[in-house]
Amino acid sequence: MDPYGRCVHRWRGGVAGAMVAYTLGRAGISTIVLEAGPRHRPADRPAYMDRYLEGKDPWRSDMPERDVFANGGEVDYPLNDYRVKAVGGTTLHWIGYTPRFHPNDFNMRSRYGIGEDWPIGYEELEPFYSIAESEMGVAGAEDNPFAGPRSGRYPLPAFPTSYDEQFLVRAGEEVGIQFHSMPQARNSEAYGGRQQCLTYGNCRACPIRAKYSGDVHIERAEATGNVEVVANANVLRLETDGSGRVARAVYADPDRTEHACEARTFVIAAHAVESARLLLLSASPEYPDGLANSSGMVGKFFMEHMGQYRLAEVNYPLYPHRTGFTTVHSEQFRDPDSRGDESGFLVRGNAAGPRYHEIVANVALRNGNWGEDFARELKRQTEESFGRTFLIGTNAEPLPVESNRVELEDSVLDYFGNPRPKLFYSISEYERAGYVSGNRVIERLADAMGGQALGSVHNHFGGHQAGTCRMGNTPETSVVDSDLRAHDVRNLYVVGSANFVTLSTVNPTLTIAALALRLGKHLQQGST
Amino acid sequence: MSTNDDRRWHVSRRAFLLIGGSTVAAAGVGGIGGVKLARDDLRPTFDPEGGTGELTPPELETILALVEVLVPAEYFNSRGRSTAIINDATRNEPGVLTEYRSGAALLDSAVPDARFPDLSLAERDRVLDDILWRFDAEKGGDFDSMVSKAARRIERAVHTEGQRRFRQLVVRDLLGRFFRHAPGKIVGYSNHQGVPGDPREYSRAPDGI
Numbered sequence: 001m002d003p004y005g006r007c008v009h010r011w012r013g014g015v016a017g018a019m020v021a022y023t024l025g026r027a028g029i030s031t032i033v034l035e036a037g038p039r040h041r042p043a044d045r046p047a048y049m050d051r052y053l054e055g056k057d058p059w060r061s062d063m064p065e066r067d068v069f070a071n072g073g074e075v076d077y078p079l080n081d082y083r084v085k086a087v088g089g090t091t092l093h094w095i096g097y098t099p100r101f102h103p104n105d106f107n108m109r110s111r112y113g114i115g116e117d118w119p120i121g122y123e124e125l126e127p128f129y130s131i132a133e134s135e136m137g138v139a140g141a142e143d144n145p146f147a148g149p150r151s152g153r154y155p156l157p158a159f160p161t162s163y164d165e166q167f168l169v170r171a172g173e174e175v176g177i178q179f180h181s182m183p184q185a186r187n188s189e190a191y192g193g194r195q196q197c198l199t200y201g202n203c204r205a206c207p208i209r210a211k212y213s214g215d216v217h218i219e220r221a222e223a224t225g226n227v228e229v230v231a232n233a234n235v236l237r238l239e240t241d242g243s244g245r246v247a248r249a250v251y252a253d254p255d256r257t258e259h260a261c262e263a264r265t266f267v268i269a270a271h272a273v274e275s276a277r278l279l280l281l282s283a284s285p286e287y288p289d290g291l292a293n294s295s296g297m298v299g300k301f302f303m304e305h306m307g308q309y310r311l312a313e314v315n316y317p318l319y320p321h322r323t324g325f326t327t328v329h330s331e332q333f334r335d336p337d338s339r340g341d342e343s344g345f346l347v348r349g350n351a352a353g354p355r356y357h358e359i360v361a362n363v364a365l366r367n368g369n370w371g372e373d374f375a376r377e378l379k380r381q382t383e384e385s386f387g388r389t390f391l392i393g394t395n396a397e398p399l400p401v402e403s404n405r406v407e408l409e410d411s412v413l414d415y416f417g418n419p420r421p422k423l424f425y426s427i428s429e430y431e432r433a434g435y436v437s438g439n440r441v442i443e444r445l446a447d448a449m450g451g452q453a454l455g456s457v458h459n460h461f462g463g464h465q466a467g468t469c470r471m472g473n474t475p476e477t478s479v480v481d482s483d484l485r486a487h488d489v490r491n492l493y494v495v496g497s498a499n500f501v502t503l504s505t506v507n508p509t510l511t512i513a514a515l516a517l518r519l520g521k522h523l524q525q526g527s528t
Numbered sequence: 529m530s531t532n533d534d535r536r537w538h539v540s541r542r543a544f545l546l547i548g549g550s551t552v553a554a555a556g557v558g559g560i561g562g563v564k565l566a567r568d569d570l571r572p573t574f575d576p577e578g579g580t581g582e583l584t585p586p587e588l589e590t591i592l593a594l595v596e597v598l599v600p601a602e603y604f605n606s607r608g609r610s611t612a613i614i615n616d617a618t619r620n621e622p623g624v625l626t627e628y629r630s631g632a633a634l635l636d637s638a639v640p641d642a643r644f645p646d647l648s649l650a651e652r653d654r655v656l657d658d659i660l661w662r663f664d665a666e667k668g669g670d671f672d673s674m675v676s677k678a679a680r681r682i683e684r685a686v687h688t689e690g691q692r693r694f695r696q697l698v699v700r701d702l703l704g705r706f707f708r709h710a711p712g713k714i715v716g717y718s719n720h721q722g723v724p725g726d727p728r729e730y731s732r733a734p735d736g737i
Contacts, residue, residue, distance in 0.1 A: 163732055208724075321721055322717065355721070356709065382711045
């Protein structure tokens, strides 16, 4: 009952590797997971939360000299702000939103004449979306008229609309914009052996794991007795056997001691940047341009969400910062008739403004006082500034553009002596047109809330790296096939957002999980 | 807190501060850099490689005595809870132990023939006032803001590194820890960031508002 021997995963993205390992382990398939980062103990989460509430990032890289990178494009991408190398991966600090892709996201070329079609459609992925929602514990309601069809119900009820977002919902009703519940992998009730969310107001480091993270399925995978996780194992390259198959993964400990791990099947689940980088680092005489790169497509079509946000000032209290998450959003504009010409977009919003620690720190910094005088000034500034601003934003979709890419740059080497990744990214006119339309929606909502959209637009990335090892039916234009197997290497798979052909407007994690579960089923069926 | 003695100290400080503030403001307009210090010197930070552990009982007494000056009774936790907050910081956050220890030594050395915790609250307030400048120019007006900025610049320029570290890494750090939930209390929240609460409360306005 072990058709593959030991499967090796070079894994970082969290949920992708975890779902594959869990699926294989449950099927009795012996599997090793090589994780570049450390394992964070659940018992440390309350301390991590405290750090986060003081404005510090508890998930920062433990090896910055390993995680060097460079930018070469029009837009600098702050890669290390978003990725977490650890058991659980980036889901350790994700926000937890799990909307599905829209059916038309998979058919952009044939439907709108732009982008590219996926080799699979929504209907192929839909059963795995449902499984992923059950596995992760997604809270949601079937109140979204803009979403694709569903075969199953959400396993958990949606979170009630927050007080501040109730103003947004009412404003939307006034101007014809429909909001609906935000599906999210966070326990609105106890589920999956994890507690109900108790609104600590801090989801980036949930102290009770009410928010799902990939380490949940790593633990379940280990519990099968068939999965071994090696933390702090940095895969340096994959080596082939001369017959078109990967023979071993070479990895190094933090002290640079090298090891080799042999297997019959290899799965790379290292997110968009590192998955492509590992293939490029695995160049050999047999594969001089990098492994699985006869098409030259490895690293190409890098995508990411750039959001835009504006503040609206209102003259009534919004009582913010009582949750760490958004409860509603609108998908009304994600698949408009104009989508062939300009990007669709999502609409979200929530009360904003300084958080507790920021108010206290600001008063402490600017007011050299203490005792009663300090308390008086803190009260004055809190009453004046706390909870009177609302942040409204839209998320557009990028197009897959070949010049947006990940390359190797050998002028600077990482801790292990490997070339660092260099990112090239630009924003397309298609996306910019979507921002213009989105900005008009922001202004309508701000006006309906009795406020005024303030100042300039703020942009920031969503931390949703994708593309670089995209799936497709033709080896000339894609890296992996519809089963996520490398076109060039029969015992090598790549899974995660790296496979995405388009990025839609929504958060990618549920789609990553669905792809991973689908791959797990494929590997179980033994078609190597 | 305000005794006549206190006021005398405050007036003394403020007079100096305003004179200095005007000078620095003028210098700023003229583009004169004045005393230039590296950013790290101006905003000292905890040593991420610093040790962790517990203060000695006398050091802890001194820091608790400082907390009583910094934090009014309304926001002051019980002595046991306050001790737990301080111990949690020194045990778990690299560098905090060293700074609190230095702060305790600075406070004790500022009191001839006694220790800081032996003083009355008003006396402790005066000692603190002697180490750090007290300025409260944040009333929102341009002039007040200018004075505040000027005061901070002068303080950075003429204070010793030990004083700057004491202000930033002991006094401001303790204010942050002990006023952590104050903004929520002020607006009527019954549970706060970092504290579990009724999972439906966020969908309503706070009770009594």
